[in-house]
Amino acid sequence: MAFSQPSLLPDYIEAIFFIMFFKGSPVIIRLQKVTKRYPPDNTVFSDIDLEIERGEFIFLTGPSGIGKTTMLRLLFCAERPTSGEIWIDGVALSSVSNSQIPYLRRKIGMIFQDFRLLSDHTVFDNVALSLEVTGLKREQSRDRVVKVLEGVGLAGKMRQYPFQLSGGEQQRVAIARAVVNRPAIVLADEPTGNLDQERTNEVMMLMEELNARGATVVFATHDDRLYKNTHRRIVKL
Ligand SMILES: Nc1ncnc2c1ncn2[C@@H]1O[C@H](COP(=O)(O)OP(=O)(O)O)[C@@H](O)[C@H]1O
Ligand SMILES: [Mg+2]
Secondary structure, eight states: OTTSSOOHHHHHHHHHHHHHHHHSOSEEEEEEEEEEEETTTEEEEEEEEEEEETTOEEEEEOSTTSSHHHHHHHHTTSSOOSEEEEEETTEEGGGOOGGGHHHHHTTEEEEOTTOOOOTTSOHHHHHHHHHHTTTOOHHHHHHHHHHHHHHTTOGGGTTSOGGGSOHHHHHHHHHHHHHTTOOSEEEEESTTTTOOHHHHHHHHHHHHHHHHTTOEEEEEESOGGGTTTSOSEEEEO
16 A cells, blocks of 8 residues: 555655755746935935746846846846845845855856956966866866967967957957856956957857856846847836
């Protein structure tokens, strides 16, 4: 009889379901009634509800000054909401103390609009520095950095300094640095803002590739040419 004696199986299955639902929840970013106000009275946005699924690629759009960068900074925990709650992979950001933020950021790669490369470090070191905190062995981390720089077409420029690179190349270093940790989430702030059409296409292809490998991508841009012919979800601020 199936129910005549206790079995380990149901517990086991329950545990699997628990892990699936808890860690593998389809929603990786969730905002509930999020408001951001800068004193004294600049309300950038209010009561934003948003759910982004694991593996999605969404465009965060709207004209300059509408709050795209502010939104990405909230997701990156560089800024706290005035009210409301944000969950990243099930973690409520209000429960994350400032000292815990670096751990949260291991899940997130942020591509800054203004690159923020270290001018006194080579291309290789700019990217390698992101890996130092993760405790990878030197050899592994070297291989990883070389691979990611090859991936963005900068294998030949690893020993150069940022000032020796074009804007497009610097942008690609910034992308390599953001993704070398293989983050679950990539936040890109106008990553094509300073690029010509050809470089823009290259960056778009890189972002698509990251997404195809499983990363959730939030791509902020005011440029409607980038998303008007895609099937991607568009979130207008
Ligand atoms: N640190 C800050 N202090 C005060 N106001 C800010 C700050 N950062 C952004 N803002 C304001 O927030 C609004 C949205 O800016 P931002 O998020 O940079 O827009 P976008 O990225 O869409 O161009 C602007 O009105 C800007 O002046
Ligand atoms: Mg911006």
